[in-house]
Structure formats: C-alpha cells, structure tokens
Amino acid sequence: MAACSSEKSRYDFKNSQDAIHAYQDYVHAVLDMNGCSVSELTDFVCGWQELSDTVYRYISKDSAFTAHVSLSMDFQVTTDSMRTELLRLAGAHTWSMKDVAFLKLNTSPYRKDKELQSVKDKATAFYAALDRKGIQSKGDSKKMIREYIRFLVETRKQGIGNQEQMLAFIEKEDICFRSFLSHIAEYSDFDMTGITKTTEAVCAEIFRSASSRDIPSEDALVYMSMRTNRRLLQNAKVCADLIRGQKVKDARQANAYLWMTIQPFLSMDAVCISMLTEQQRRQLTEIADDYPQLVNILASKRLAEAKAAEEIPGQLAKLYIATL
Numbered sequence: 001m002a003a004c005s006s007e008k009s010r011y012d013f014k015n016s017q018d019a020i021h022a023y024q025d026y027v028h029a030v031l032d033m034n035g036c037s038v039s040e041l042t043d044f045v046c047g048w049q050e051l052s053d054t055v056y057r058y059i060s061k062d063s064a065f066t067a068h069v070s071l072s073m074d075f076q077v078t079t080d081s082m083r084t085e086l087l088r089l090a091g092a093h094t095w096s097m098k099d100v101a102f103l104k105l106n107t108s109p110y111r112k113d114k115e116l117q118s119v120k121d122k123a124t125a126f127y128a129a130l131d132r133k134g135i136q137s138k139g140d141s142k143k144m145i146r147e148y149i150r151f152l153v154e155t156r157k158q159g160i161g162n163q164e165q166m167l168a169f170i171e172k173e174d175i176c177f178r179s180f181l182s183h184i185a186e187y188s189d190f191d192m193t194g195i196t197k198t199t200e201a202v203c204a205e206i207f208r209s210a211s212s213r214d215i216p217s218e219d220a221l222v223y224m225s226m227r228t229n230r231r232l233l234q235n236a237k238v239c240a241d242l243i244r245g246q247k248v249k250d251a252r253q254a255n256a257y258l259w260m261t262i263q264p265f266l267s268m269d270a271v272c273i274s275m276l277t278e279q280q281r282r283q284l285t286e287i288a289d290d291y292p293q294l295v296n297i298l299a300s301k302r303l304a305e306a307k308a309a310e311e312i313p314g315q316l317a318k319l320y321i322a323t324l
Helices: 016-033 038-059 063-067 069-091 099-108 117-132 141-158 162-181 194-212 219-243 251-267 270-274 278-300 306-322
Strands: none
Touching: 016 038, 016 069, 016 141, 038 069, 038 099, 063 069, 063 099, 069 306, 099 251, 099 278, 099 306, 117 162, 117 219, 141 162, 141 194, 162 194, 162 219, 162 270, 219 251, 219 270, 251 278, 251 306
C-alpha cells in the first residue's frame, strides 16, 4: 500500500537541487504564515505530502542520493522544518475535536489509494453482516466475561493459520465484544489486563500468519484495520451514551468513559482512517460534535475538569502532525 501523491505530478524538476529548492520554497511559504484555519492547515499538509513524496522519488533516483549524504540530509532537514512549522501553526489555533476529525479524515496519505478497494468492499460486506448477529445483552455479566476470556484463551492456544480461521475469530470476537459493551457499566472494577493481553497475542498471531503468507497480507491489513475502527467507534458511542444518560458513578468512571470517546481520534492511524466507511466517517464526526457536550455534562457534576478536557483536541492535533 503506497502513500498517495497526485496521479500525474504537477512538478517538473530540472535536477535534484531544483527539487530540493522547490521543497524549501514550500516550507518558506508556510514560514511566512502567522496563523491559519484548520482547512488551510489541512491543505498545507496535503500539499506537503504530495511534494515531499514527489521530491523523494525524484532525488532517490539520483546516484548522489546514496553516494553523498548532503542530498538526503537536505531533504530530511527540510522535512523536519516543515513539520516544525505545521506544529507552530497548529499551536496557534484553538482546536475542537471536530477540527481534529477533519484534519485526520482529509490528510491520511492513503486516502485516495484504490489498491485495496476490492478487499475493502468484501470486508465492508462482512462487517455489515455482523451487525445482524445478536449479542448476549441479558444474563449473568460475570459469566459472560468468563466466556469471553475462555474464547480468547482457546483461540490463542489453537492459533490462527489461515483466512477462514481469522474471519471466524473476528466474527465470534465481535459478538463477545458487543456483548461486553452492553454490560460495560458493570465492569468498572474488573481488571481488563487478561483480555487485553490475550487479544493482543491473538492479533499478533494473525499478522505473523500474514507475514508468512498463510493469510493474504492485504486481507489481514484491511480486515484488522476495519476491526480496529469498528471497536473504537462502538466503544466510543456506548461510553458517550452513558455520559449523556447520566449513568456515571464517580470521577474514575467518568475519566474512563471520556477517554474511550477520545480513543478514535488518538488510536486510528493513517491506514485505519483510509479504511473507514462513509457511515463510519459520519460516526467519527458525530462523536467529535458531541465532545463539548460530554465534557460539560461531566464538569457540571464535578466529575471532570473542563479546562483540561478542552485542551485535549489541541494536544491530539499536534501529536498527529508530529507523526506525519
């Protein structure tokens, strides 16, 4: 899966130095800006991604790129300068969670990549079918969590060595996870370490099978990225609903629920963002829209500090830009 640049580059370099100078000129244009809107910042990031990718591909064909360190160093220094300037502009803006969503949704370097579209279409249909499968919303919550743990332990013991086993795991785990979410308020004092670590081990097994080609690597990437998106959005929605419904017992639970509503904006990497369906993109934006209301509800009950919570979107934006 390759990062996107324009299908036909709008840049026409005479030589490697010309390419570096064009890159530096772009940085200088941003350097002259004292501030900008989120839309303008997004355009700067997209322009940077295109130009950086184009310049790198051009100069990497030059024998001097490997023979002399100066060319590669000029490229890296310019890249670092651009990132620094974008962070400066981000720091001058008062961010909302909706701004963060807009930035991430529109700057994933894989946003126009069509290479995996056929796999994404199949995975979208697979996950849509899971929505029609029932969950265990009633019954003994302790028994339910024991069954969830038992399923994960047995799966880890048996291993996942092919695509059929991967899909069977995702299907069963999805039911367990949604059942868990339906009782999440009852698990506030439950230690989730065992579930988390065992789940991580199973996921690592899937990617090991993909690296050895027992599972097609494209399928593993797409299905697992979409699994991540699905879980993050489901978790965020349930926790947001609990906050809105005034079903928060104490500050510890409030922090946990609010943290879960933040997770999609923190944990979705560029690949995950590119795998969001249109419905999920709307869900992400809706969660972002709800964030101020959720903070106000918790702050009015003295269960969260409004000022600290309001600073989180800006921190997320700068963290994201720092990783570009």
